[in-house]
Amino acid sequence: MDDLTSRPVPDALAPPDERTSLRERWSGWIGGGWIFALLILLVLVFSLLRPAQFASPYNLSMLAINAAIFLVLSLGQTFVIVAGGIDLSVGSVLVFSSILSAQVMLALSGAPADTYGTTNAGWGVILIGAVTALASGAAWGAVNGLLVTFARIPPLIVTLGTLGMALGAAQILTNGLDVRALPDLLVNVIGGGSIAHIPVLVLIAVIAAVLAAILLHLTRFGLRTFAVGSNTEASRRAGIPVRGQIIKVYALSGLSAGLGAIMSTARFSTTTIGGHAMDNLTVISAVVLGGTSLFGGIGSIAGTVVGVLIPIVLLNGFVILGIPPFWQTVTMGAVLILAVWIDQLKRRARDRG
Amino acid sequence: MSNSPLLQAKGIRRRFGHVQALDGADFTVHAGEICALIGDNGAGKSTLVKILSGSDQPNEGEILLDGQRVTFSSPTAAQAQGIATVYQDLALAPELPPSENLFLGREILRPGLLGRLGFVDRAAMRREAALQFARLGVRLRSAKIPVAALSGGQKQSVAIARAARWASKVVFLDEPTAALGVVQTQRVLDLIRQVRDQGLGVVLISHNMSHVLEVADRVEVLRLGRRVAQMSARDATVERLVAAMTGGVSQPEPAHG
Numbered sequence: 001m002d003d004l005t006s007r008p009v010p011d012a013l014a015p016p017d018e019r020t021s022l023r024e025r026w027s028g029w030i031g032g033g034w035i036f037a038l039l040i041l042l043v044l045v046f047s048l049l050r051p052a053q054f055a056s057p058y059n060l061s062m063l064a065i066n067a068a069i070f071l072v073l074s075l076g077q078t079f080v081i082v083a084g085g086i087d088l089s090v091g092s093v094l095v096f097s098s099i100l101s102a103q104v105m106l107a108l109s110g111a112p113a114d115t116y117g118t119t120n121a122g123w124g125v126i127l128i129g130a131v132t133a134l135a136s137g138a139a140w141g142a143v144n145g146l147l148v149t150f151a152r153i154p155p156l157i158v159t160l161g162t163l164g165m166a167l168g169a170a171q172i173l174t175n176g177l178d179v180r181a182l183p184d185l186l187v188n189v190i191g192g193g194s195i196a197h198i199p200v201l202v203l204i205a206v207i208a209a210v211l212a213a214i215l216l217h218l219t220r221f222g223l224r225t226f227a228v229g230s231n232t233e234a235s236r237r238a239g240i241p242v243r244g245q246i247i248k249v250y251a252l253s254g255l256s257a258g259l260g261a262i263m264s265t266a267r268f269s270t271t272t273i274g275g276h277a278m279d280n281l282t283v284i285s286a287v288v289l290g291g292t293s294l295f296g297g298i299g300s301i302a303g304t305v306v307g308v309l310i311p312i313v314l315l316n317g318f319v320i321l322g323i324p325p326f327w328q329t330v331t332m333g334a335v336l337i338l339a340v341w342i343d344q345l346k347r348r349a350r351d352r353g
Numbered sequence: 354m355s356n357s358p359l360l361q362a363k364g365i366r367r368r369f370g371h372v373q374a375l376d377g378a379d380f381t382v383h384a385g386e387i388c389a390l391i392g393d394n395g396a397g398k399s400t401l402v403k404i405l406s407g408s409d410q411p412n413e414g415e416i417l418l419d420g421q422r423v424t425f426s427s428p429t430a431a432q433a434q435g436i437a438t439v440y441q442d443l444a445l446a447p448e449l450p451p452s453e454n455l456f457l458g459r460e461i462l463r464p465g466l467l468g469r470l471g472f473v474d475r476a477a478m479r480r481e482a483a484l485q486f487a488r489l490g491v492r493l494r495s496a497k498i499p500v501a502a503l504s505g506g507q508k509q510s511v512a513i514a515r516a517a518r519w520a521s522k523v524v525f526l527d528e529p530t531a532a533l534g535v536v537q538t539q540r541v542l543d544l545i546r547q548v549r550d551q552g553l554g555v556v557l558i559s560h561n562m563s564h565v566l567e568v569a570d571r572v573e574v575l576r577l578g579r580r581v582a583q584m585s586a587r588d589a590t591v592e593r594l595v596a597a598m599t600g601g602v603s604q605p606e607p608a609h610g
């Protein structure tokens with residue numbers, strides 16, 4: 001801000017300087033809106049090029065189902081990153097929670113007709129299984145939070161550690177084998193069902209996203225999450241119980257992994273021990289792509305929703321257009337770097353003496 | 354300025370290993386005055402302020418608030434008794450707007466059920482913040498931009514306004530003008546006067562003697578962990594202050610205070 005145009009107003013407490021408003025509007029646009037604009041653009045381009053395939057109700061609902069589980073994981077991750085942390089353990093916590101809850105449901109409902117069949121457990125058993133998954137996820141998250149706050153180990157290391165521990169523990173529970181006998185109701189009604197033409201999995205994700213947005217943007221819990229990520233020391237001096245806040249934020253991320261676990265077993269009709277190794281990177285890229293700053297203190301749920309959708313739309317569009325899907329991986333890497341770069345530029349433009 | 358002291362420290366001792374940072378230090382501040390606390394590097398100013406604001410505990414000595422003996426086990430405990438501190442490193446959340454910084458840790462909740470569910474009332478916080486800034490003559494470009502986008506002087510003003518908002522008795526300012534240019538410094542000094550005029554006791558630590566003479570009502574000088582002089586700012590000159598700080602002239606302590 002030391003250029004010639006701003007120099008005639010050395011008084012920092014002077015009235016508004018109108019000349020910067022254009023620049024601000026521009027940086028506001030690249031800051032907030034560009035990633036949303038990119039998503040709209042992608043959808044438009046693919047819809048125009050292949051209206052019959054891309055814009056078909058079937059394809060759109062497949063896209064939404066593909067996004068649902070990642071979105072749920074990304075909601076918790078948004079809180080963690082806004083609070084200045086990172087959670088690499090989400091995929092493993094999902095696996096552990098799904099194994100544990102599947103075993104609980106199996107134990108309660110008795111053996112299936114055959115090894116690959118479903119059980120005829122009722123909603124009561126499914127509810128217990130769901131609570132098990134949520135509780136196990138939240139517990140892993142709380143462990144992350146406790147280690148970050150009380151042992152003062154960097155979150156990257158803590159969650160890398162629990163990533164291994166949760167996955168290993170899941171394999172110990174089942175000798176490395178997936179649990180395939182799941183309640184029929186869970187698989188068919190939640191995993192494959194829809195209400196008013198909207199897949200239940202998508203409904204769950206949308207409700208979770210709305211709740212997360214309310215929590216992050218309208219409540220004191222959310223405001224304090226921003227405060228802690230923005231300046232931990234200032235928050236502590238202001239009397240905010242910083243440790244409790246951080247523990248709750250990690251527990252929330254674990255909770256979202258637990259919800260993801262239920263959705264995953266319902267959708268695939270099996271636990272998926274080997275299927276979530278890359279979830280953390282997918283989820284973290286989505287959150288960052290959505291404008292949440294890795295330095296903490298900045299972020300939004302709406303941005304995260306867009307950030308989750310972009311890679312999925314891109315992959316789908318490429319497949320439909322016949323572009324080798326490997327290009328999606330390359331493009332996503334580039335878009336991610338671009339997103340973080342723009343975040344840096346934005347901060348540099350904003351930060352003053 | 355009332356005559357009975359608002360906050361008083363008597364015979365404070367604080368030792369760090371072999372360093373006797375405070376060696377029986379006394380200190381007094383009254384309501385509605387700006388008291389400058391000066392002294393050479395290492396004289397013990399920051400240590401004394403930490404003790405008086407609850408960040409540190411003395412080995413010996415007593416603190417009186419409104420004539421009552423008090424102990425501050427933590428900054429929060431001191432804050433609860435009406436004492437706020439503006440730290441040298443500001444302690445603002447740069448990503449949050451000024452209003453949310455003003456209410457950091459003391460957010461206004463919405464009335465009724467929503468409030469009990471933990472919903473915050475950002476509009477009310479903005480309104481209250483605007484009132485507080487207006488009261489103190491702090492002008493900000495926009496209530497919604499993050500603090501990081503403010504100038505150094507504006508940030509300092511937000512920090513001071515916050516301290517003044519929550520302190521009912523004493524505000525400590527540790528070198529509030531250290532990193533500021535001429536015009537911004539004047540604004541902050543004006544703001545400090547405003548805070549005093551609200552009836553608070555203001556303790557100003559500064560190495561800048563001309564700022565001290567300009568804004569302070571009274572000066573207390575610390576040397577080697579002891580109060581070696583206290584004088585009305587009217588009687589003070591740069592030469593006298595420097596002499597007291599360096600021990601050039603020993604200043605007998607007046608009986609009162």
Ligand SMILES: Nc1ncnc2c1ncn2[C@@H]1O[C@H](COP(=O)(O)OP(=O)(O)OP(=O)(O)O)[C@@H](O)[C@H]1O
Nearest residue numbers: 369372373374392393394395396397398399400401
């Ligand atoms: N936590 C600590 N551990 C060890 N020594 C300390 C500690 N805090 C202060 N001291 C020592 O106590 C003495 C007084 O320090 P203090 O910071 O109070 O001085 P000051 O008057 O604020 O100086 P300055 O003007 O440089 O800020 C110094 O010798 C300092 O080294």
Ligand SMILES: [Mg+2]
Nearest residue numbers: 395398399400
């Ligand atoms: Mg100091």
